[in-house]
Amino acid sequence: MPTIRIPTPLRQYAGDQSAVSVEGHTAGDALDRLAQSYPELRQHLFENGKLRSFVNIYLNEEDIRYLDGPETEVKEDDTLMIIPSIAGGCLLEDDPWNVKRVNGASITRR
Amino acid sequence: MLKVPAQLQKKIESHGAVSYPYEGCGLLLGQRNDGDNVVVGLYPVENRWEVEAERRVRFQITPEDMLQAELAAMRQDLDIVGIFHSHPDDRPIASPRDLAWATWPGYSYLITEVRGGQPGASRSWQLRPDRSGFLEEDIEIQ
Numbered sequence: 001m002p003t004i005r006i007p008t009p010l011r012q013y014a015g016d017q018s019a020v021s022v023e024g025h026t027a028g029d030a031l032d033r034l035a036q037s038y039p040e041l042r043q044h045l046f047e048n049g050k051l052r053s054f055v056n057i058y059l060n061e062e063d064i065r066y067l068d069g070p071e072t073e074v075k076e077d078d079t080l081m082i083i084p085s086i087a088g089g090c091l092l093e094d095d096p097w098n099v100k101r102v103n104g105a106s107i108t109r110r
Numbered sequence: 111m112l113k114v115p116a117q118l119q120k121k122i123e124s125h126g127a128v129s130y131p132y133e134g135c136g137l138l139l140g141q142r143n144d145g146d147n148v149v150v151g152l153y154p155v156e157n158r159w160e161v162e163a164e165r166r167v168r169f170q171i172t173p174e175d176m177l178q179a180e181l182a183a184m185r186q187d188l189d190i191v192g193i194f195h196s197h198p199d200d201r202p203i204a205s206p207r208d209l210a211w212a213t214w215p216g217y218s219y220l221i222t223e224v225r226g227g228q229p230g231a232s233r234s235w236q237l238r239p240d241r242s243g244f245l246e247e248d249i250e251i252q
Contacts, residue, residue: 007180008142008189009216043241044214054213056173061181063173083176086193087159088208088219089133089168090200 002030002074005081013040027057027080028070045082056083111248112192112218112234113148114138119251123222123229125154126196130227132165133157137179138192138218147191147218153179168207169195192218192234199225204235204244212237218247 001021006014014020015038022037024030035042045055057064058081064072074080125134136154140147159170183190202221215237223230235244
């Protein structure tokens with residue numbers, strides 16, 4: 001079975017495991033089965049049935065976008081890695097929505 | 111809580127200062143211990159935001175850089191426990207952009223204010239489990 005490496009913050013939703021072996025013939029299939037086994041993972045990986053925009057999947061250190069995407073075939077001893085792209089920045093006056101601090105600490109959409 | 115050795119906190123502040131007037135960024139390597147993110151190493155990366163002029167207010171870490179950071183962490187038997195970045199001439203508060211592009215709860219988002227090239231306060235944030243906003247967390251500099 002192919003192995004999926006779980007990034008540190010998601011391990012809390014995957015039984016505290018750093019790697020999980022799942023059935024699956026394609027990368028998309030394997031990820032879907034992972035989310036079936038650990039339902040709390042789903043909202044952090046998928047949005048409206050598709051991988052979240054910041055979620056990138058690497059098959060043996062190669063980005064599946066440059067292979068066959070979710071249809072990329074996976075084999076018995078393959079390793080899939082879930083790699084986020086990260087972005088952010090300062091607060092700008094023309095940011096498209098307002099935010100407010102709650103209890104002096106958090107930021108929430110209004 | 112985020113625990114950072116004083117010497118690494120200094121390096122984070124210096125990285126923010128040398129990146130000024132642009133945002134500087136990198137990964138926090140360490141271990142998750144009883145719910146705390148304990149930092150033992152840094153993996154600074156280039157701010158890859160495409161439009162150079164916008165790097166004053168935006169940062170980006172590409173998946174390729176993140177993959178290399180993950181592999182480096184694995185080789186040292188460490189994990190990526192968070193992301194550090196600087197806010198040039200702005201408060202170290204997680205912004206709507208940080209929220210819109212936030213990844214997962216559990217990572218510490220450590221933000222350092224840099225005013226006129228001089229590093230100031232750092233504050234750390236974690237995405238709420240329901241992804242609705244950021245919660246500030248305590249920082250312990252050891």
